[in-house]
Amino acid sequence: MTDIIRSPRPSPELPSRLAERELGFWLFLMSDLVIFALLFATYGVMADRVAGGPSAEELLELRRPLLETLLLLTSTLTMGIASLFWQSGKVRYPLILWLGMTLVCGGGFLYLELQELRHLLEQDAGPSRSGFLSAFFVLVGTHGLHVCLGMLWGLFMICQLLLRGLDAEVASRLQRLGSYWHLLDVVWIVIISAVYLPGAMP
Amino acid sequence: MTGRLSWEALPTYGAIVTFAAVLVLSLIVMTVAYLTWTGKWGYLWREWLTSLSHKRIGIMYIIIAFVMMLRALLEAMLMRAQQAVALNNPGFVDAEHFHQLFSTHGTVMIFFVLMPFITGLINKVLPLQIGARDMAFPWLNAVSLWLTASGAGLVIMSLLLGRFSTGGWSGYPPYTGIDFSPGTGVDYWIWALALSSISTTLSGINFLVTITKRRCPGMGWMRLPLFVWTTACSSILIIFAFPSLSVATLLLALDRTLDMHFFTNDLGGNMMHYVNLFWLWGHPEVYILILPAFGVFSEVIATFSSKTLFGYRSLVYATVVITLLSFTVWLHHFFTMGSSASVNAFFGIMTMVIAVPTGVKIYDWIFTLYRGRIRFSVPMLYALAFIMTFVLGGVSGVLLAIPPFDYVVHNSAFLVAHFHNMLIPGTLFGMMAGYTYWFPKATGFRLDEYWGRLGFYGWLVGFYLAFMPLYLLGLMGMPRRLQQYDQPEWQPLLIVAGAGALIILLGALCQLIQLIVSIRRRRTLADRTGDPWDARTLEWTIASPPPEWNFSVIPNVDERDPFAAEKGKGHAYPLPARKDYQDIELPRNNGLPFVLGVLSFWLGFALVWHLWWLAILTLLGSAGCLARRSFQRDSEKRISAENLYQYDRKRHQQLQKLAGHHALNEGFRWENKVD
Numbered sequence: 001m002t003d004i005i006r007s008p009r010p011s012p013e014l015p016s017r018l019a020e021r022e023l024g025f026w027l028f029l030m031s032d033l034v035i036f037a038l039l040f041a042t043y044g045v046m047a048d049r050v051a052g053g054p055s056a057e058e059l060l061e062l063r064r065p066l067l068e069t070l071l072l073l074t075s076t077l078t079m080g081i082a083s084l085f086w087q088s089g090k091v092r093y094p095l096i097l098w099l100g101m102t103l104v105c106g107g108g109f110l111y112l113e114l115q116e117l118r119h120l121l122e123q124d125a126g127p128s129r130s131g132f133l134s135a136f137f138v139l140v141g142t143h144g145l146h147v148c149l150g151m152l153w154g155l156f157m158i159c160q161l162l163l164r165g166l167d168a169e170v171a172s173r174l175q176r177l178g179s180y181w182h183l184l185d186v187v188w189i190v191i192i193s194a195v196y197l198p199g200a201m202p
Numbered sequence: 203m204t205g206r207l208s209w210e211a212l213p214t215y216g217a218i219v220t221f222a223a224v225l226v227l228s229l230i231v232m233t234v235a236y237l238t239w240t241g242k243w244g245y246l247w248r249e250w251l252t253s254l255s256h257k258r259i260g261i262m263y264i265i266i267a268f269v270m271m272l273r274a275l276l277e278a279m280l281m282r283a284q285q286a287v288a289l290n291n292p293g294f295v296d297a298e299h300f301h302q303l304f305s306t307h308g309t310v311m312i313f314f315v316l317m318p319f320i321t322g323l324i325n326k327v328l329p330l331q332i333g334a335r336d337m338a339f340p341w342l343n344a345v346s347l348w349l350t351a352s353g354a355g356l357v358i359m360s361l362l363l364g365r366f367s368t369g370g371w372s373g374y375p376p377y378t379g380i381d382f383s384p385g386t387g388v389d390y391w392i393w394a395l396a397l398s399s400i401s402t403t404l405s406g407i408n409f410l411v412t413i414t415k416r417r418c419p420g421m422g423w424m425r426l427p428l429f430v431w432t433t434a435c436s437s438i439l440i441i442f443a444f445p446s447l448s449v450a451t452l453l454l455a456l457d458r459t460l461d462m463h464f465f466t467n468d469l470g471g472n473m474m475h476y477v478n479l480f481w482l483w484g485h486p487e488v489y490i491l492i493l494p495a496f497g498v499f500s501e502v503i504a505t506f507s508s509k510t511l512f513g514y515r516s517l518v519y520a521t522v523v524i525t526l527l528s529f530t531v532w533l534h535h536f537f538t539m540g541s542s543a544s545v546n547a548f549f550g551i552m553t554m555v556i557a558v559p560t561g562v563k564i565y566d567w568i569f570t571l572y573r574g575r576i577r578f579s580v581p582m583l584y585a586l587a588f589i590m591t592f593v594l595g596g597v598s599g600v601l602l603a604i605p606p607f608d609y610v611v612h613n614s615a616f617l618v619a620h621f622h623n624m625l626i627p628g629t630l631f632g633m634m635a636g637y638t639y640w641f642p643k644a645t646g647f648r649l650d651e652y653w654g655r656l657g658f659y660g661w662l663v664g665f666y667l668a669f670m671p672l673y674l675l676g677l678m679g680m681p682r683r684l685q686q687y688d689q690p691e692w693q694p695l696l697i698v699a700g701a702g703a704l705i706i707l708l709g710a711l712c713q714l715i716q717l718i719v720s721i722r723r724r725r726t727l728a729d730r731t732g733d734p735w736d737a738r739t740l741e742w743t744i745a746s747p748p749p750e751w752n753f754s755v756i757p758n759v760d761e762r763d764p765f766a767a768e769k770g771k772g773h774a775y776p777l778p779a780r781k782d783y784q785d786i787e788l789p790r791n792n793g794l795p796f797v798l799g800v801l802s803f804w805l806g807f808a809l810v811w812h813l814w815w816l817a818i819l820t821l822l823g824s825a826g827c828l829a830r831r832s833f834q835r836d837s838e839k840r841i842s843a844e845n846l847y848q849y850d851r852k853r854h855q856q857l858q859k860l861a862g863h864h865a866l867n868e869g870f871r872w873e874n875k876v877d
Binding site: 011013016019020021023024027028030031032034035038039042045046049050051053127128129130131132134135137138156160163164173 | 338464
């Protein structure tokens with residue numbers, strides 16, 4: 001009944017569609033932020049429930065988290081520089097380079113974080129030891145999982161840049177990846193201030 | 203390889219359960235056989251399972267809601283029958299099964315009846331009311347649908363393999379922890395809820411973006427139909443409250459599967475924290491459920507009083523105030539759990555305060571009725587019953603908001619009566635009214651009035667008989683969730699309540715008959731004009747059912763109740779000039795959301811039974827689906843302006859013919875005589 005024409009060129013509605021997606025994704029991020037807020041509240045409730053096991057003062061130190069912070073802040077900088085390239089919409093390889101550097105920093109962060117968690121497990125301070133450690137592992141782990149997903153997303157976007165090129169849709173996805181990445185940075189700053197600093201400097 | 207799955211998972215632990223499982227299995231087999239026999243699989247796949255159209259998705263949500271409601275009603279009937287006979291004897295439902303019954307009844311009613319019903323109605327109506335062609339994210343919308351379906355599938359699966367939770371719909375630990383509930387029941391509950399809450403969050407985002415970005419020109423915020431306003435506020439609540447449910451249930455899942463200690467009795471767990479997290483979602487959820495129903499009633503009352511809403515602005519402000527306040531009352535669900543008197547007093551007062559905007563709304567509706575030309579059609583009957591019955595429930599709620607009173611009746615049948623008094627005449631009646639009101643818009647014919655009335659009276663009379671005795675029983679000291687009891691003075695009231703449940707079941711049966719009768723009489727009941735109720739908003743300007751693009755030319759609105767105003771001014775059906783038509787784009791059908799739904803069902807199943815290989819496979823599959831989607835280009839089809847123009851011209855000629863000697867542009871009010 002209706003004749004369907006194959007669309008020959010990008011739709012004129014595409015810019016407004018992409019604006020909708022960015023708003024939608026922003027709302028999703030707010031929802032995600034509530035999850036972190038609740039995990040922080042959970043950590044606050046659980047922080048002194050050590051059940052005779054090791055406490056934050058005994059377990060946490062600041063050197064590794066400091067390195068992690070530096071890596072993550074650098075990755076936010078490189079992501080910011082990458083955003084200049086996708087917004088100009090022309091240059092592909094520098095963009096991939098900067099995205100790649102972001103991922104390398106993210107990878108370094110994850111490596112250090114996993115090392116720290118492994119270290120805790122070796123000290124018999126795993127998440128099933130006490131309420132405090134459950135809350136610590138889940139809060140830090142949820143952030144780490146987010147970073148991990150962000151890295152997979154970033155790798156995927158690099159593939160997409162190579163296979164599909166930098167069109168408006170891909171640029172909009174990168175924009176959303178950028179917001180996601182910066183948000184994780186903000187959450188990490190709160191983790192440092194609410195978990196590591198009070199733990200290591202009581 | 204098989205995790206916790208073994209032959210013992212088969213439902214052989216009780217005659218009723220085995221019977222129910224066989225019934226479900228045979229219904230599934232019969233449906234499959236019917237589809238194969240009639241060769242409908244291809245049609246089903248092309249037209250429904252892969253559809254991204256908000257109208258089809260809405261209808262599928264409502265089908266899920268009705269199927270699941272049948273199950274929940276039968277469970278309610280079983281519980282009422284059990285309590286009617288179980289004085290000093292174990293009755294016919296054993297304790298373990300009885301606990302499963304009230305847990306599934308609550309879970310199913312909240313997550314797989316009311317939520318899909320609401321989401322379905324919103325899907326169906328929202329784009330039409332704001333003059334849009336679809337939701338902002340049609341593909342995501344289909345993903346939400348299939349996630350809800352897979353959650354519902356998981357609850358049904360718990361009947362066939364293993365058992366469901368016995369921890370009630372709110373699943374308080376430590377009872378639901380691994381020490382006291384080692385089986386799969388709580389896991390079924392957790393993962394069904396997880397699927398449902400992801401689905402709902404995505405829907406909420408979708409609705410809110412649609413409302414902010416897709417309103418037609420001239421549709422300012424203060425011109426939105428009230429149903430759209432309540433949907434917007436409900437969506438905000440969804441976006442900010444559902445994370446709390448996810449956190450509560452996922453931490454419980456971590457306690458259960460990875461031996462963590464969030465809510466356990468030992469090693470530093472704190473179960474009060476679960477209760478806080480759960481109700482931090484749970485109370486906004488009450489308003490997520492009720493606000494859209496308020497929206498439906500506002501539309502219905504205005505239409506069937508043939509008047510614009512009284513106090514539109516106050517209704518909007520009341521909705522917004524409720525949205526904000528709903529985050530400040532959660533503690534009234536557990537006054538007795540040991541908070542200090544001042545904390546309890548604060549939440550008690552906030553609870554009373556939130557009743558004020560709701561009261562404002564009730565008066566607005568009453569004043570809309572005042573001096574209106576009221577037509578007592580089925581949706582209006584539901585609305586009137588709602589106003590009176592809901593106030594009753596509200597008053598019992600204000601009673602419960604007083605901490606000392608709450609101490610006396612908490613966890614009693616009084617509470618059961620109170621929240622059923624909110625959810626049945628509030629949300630469920632709202633959904634029934636919306637279902638009847640928008641049915642012609644969805645299908646092109648009205649529902650049969652006679653059977654609709656019978657159904658309505660079944661629900662109304664049945665409700666009063668079933669729940670008023672529970673108020674009394676609560677005051678007499680009867681706790682909720684009792685499988686048997688030894689107080690002879692409770693039994694007469696419980697028998698009355700049982701009779702009430704039976705009448706509700708008969709009401710639901712009448713609705714089923716109504717649907718069949720209406721389909722058979724669809725020619726006589728046909729809605730040829732697209733405006734069967736002499737209604738006031740944009741969705742009634744277009745044909746019933748609407749074309750797949752909804753509006754051939756996006757309308758331009760310059761006041762509230764735009765259609766009523768245009769009918770009054772005599773421009774109800776303008777035919778735009780050829781040059782005003784433009785080529786449009788609509789999303790092409792896509793099978794990936796359905797595949798994602800199937801994968802997430804098996805992911806849930808794998809997590810329940812600890813089949814880790816299956817969990818990894820389904821996760822990889824889902825990631826593959828998302829990756830596939832991100833490479834799909836050309837996901838839209840175009841419809842030419844000429845086509846739209848021809849369609850409109852044809853519809854205009856048909857309308858002209860129907861109007862005969864009447865003036866077409868004043869609408870079809872002469873057709874909608876008071877019945």
